[in-house]
Amino acid sequence: xxxxxxxxxxxxxxxxxxxxxxxxxxxxxxxxxxxxxxxxxxxxxxxxxxxxxxxxxxxxxxxxxxxxxxxxxxxxxxxxxxxxxxxxxxxxxxxxxxxxxxxxxxxxxxx
Amino acid sequence: xxxxxxxxxxxxxxxxxxxxxxxxxxxxxxxxxxxxxxxxxxxxxxxxxxxxxxxxxxxxxxxxxxxxxxxxxxxxxxxxxxxxxxxxxxxxxxxxxxxxxxxxxxxxxxxxxxxxxxx
Numbered sequence: 001x002x003x004x005x006x007x008x009x010x011x012x013x014x015x016x017x018x019x020x021x022x023x024x025x026x027x028x029x030x031x032x033x034x035x036x037x038x039x040x041x042x043x044x045x046x047x048x049x050x051x052x053x054x055x056x057x058x059x060x061x062x063x064x065x066x067x068x069x070x071x072x073x074x075x076x077x078x079x080x081x082x083x084x085x086x087x088x089x090x091x092x093x094x095x096x097x098x099x100x101x102x103x104x105x106x107x108x109x110x111x
Numbered sequence: 112x113x114x115x116x117x118x119x120x121x122x123x124x125x126x127x128x129x130x131x132x133x134x135x136x137x138x139x140x141x142x143x144x145x146x147x148x149x150x151x152x153x154x155x156x157x158x159x160x161x162x163x164x165x166x167x168x169x170x171x172x173x174x175x176x177x178x179x180x181x182x183x184x185x186x187x188x189x190x191x192x193x194x195x196x197x198x199x200x201x202x203x204x205x206x207x208x209x210x211x212x213x214x215x216x217x218x219x220x221x222x223x224x225x226x227x228x229x230x
Contacts, residue, residue, distance in 0.1 A: 004153070033216075033218060040199075040224070040226075041223065041224070042221035042223050042224055043154070043221050045216075045218040045219070045220070087153065087154070096159065096161070096167070097217075098144070098156060098169075099219075100153075101146075101153035101154040101155075102153050103151060103152055104153060
């Protein structure tokens with residue numbers, strides 16, 4: 001199985017930077033997804049990390065350390081529309097390769 | 112436009128009734144999935160299908176059933192045996208089942224969800 005730990009809730013100010021951490025324990029690891037989910041809506045894909053390091057994609061970046069079982073999502077220049085839940089989802093090796101989703105971090109952006 | 116649809120968005124049923132949730136995709140994806148989401152919990156996998164006419168149980172399959180007669184469709188039936196059916200149900204699809212290959216992350220594309228309330 002995979003134990004996934006991410007903070008339940010975070011708050012930040014518009015224009016600021018926020019880092020959402022995710023730690024995971026898995027017997028086999030292929031890569032890690034981050035998804036964004038606005039309240040009552042479908043999750044949408046943000047990033048996928050396979051190799052160690054930081055991958056930047058516009059205002060959003062995602063970091064992975066395979067040896068530490070650790071990832072973070074970095075959101076820059078926060079906007080009100082970034083208020084959402086952010087789901088960390090490691091993908092296991094073997095079997096169905098279906099990712100397991102964490103409980104999500106609810107980010108609230110204040111003006 | 113390609114996408115994945117679920118209907119209806121809201122569904123109310125009386126306790127003891129079976130109910131079927133629709134999921135359709137025109138993305139030509141081989142793999143499809145059903146998840147359940149409860150407040151404060153992550154997405155939990157109910158069933159998945161890697162190919163037409165084949166499906167596998169996920170982590171919480173008890174009280175649910177599925178079929179995959181067509182590539183585009185993966186309906187979920189919530190039976191009266193499901194003890195706590197009130198939840199937000201999400202359907203998803205991906206190009207194929209398995210790990211990322213080449214330029215494909217093989218990420219999941221989600222439908223808008225159906226919120227089921229059993230009275």
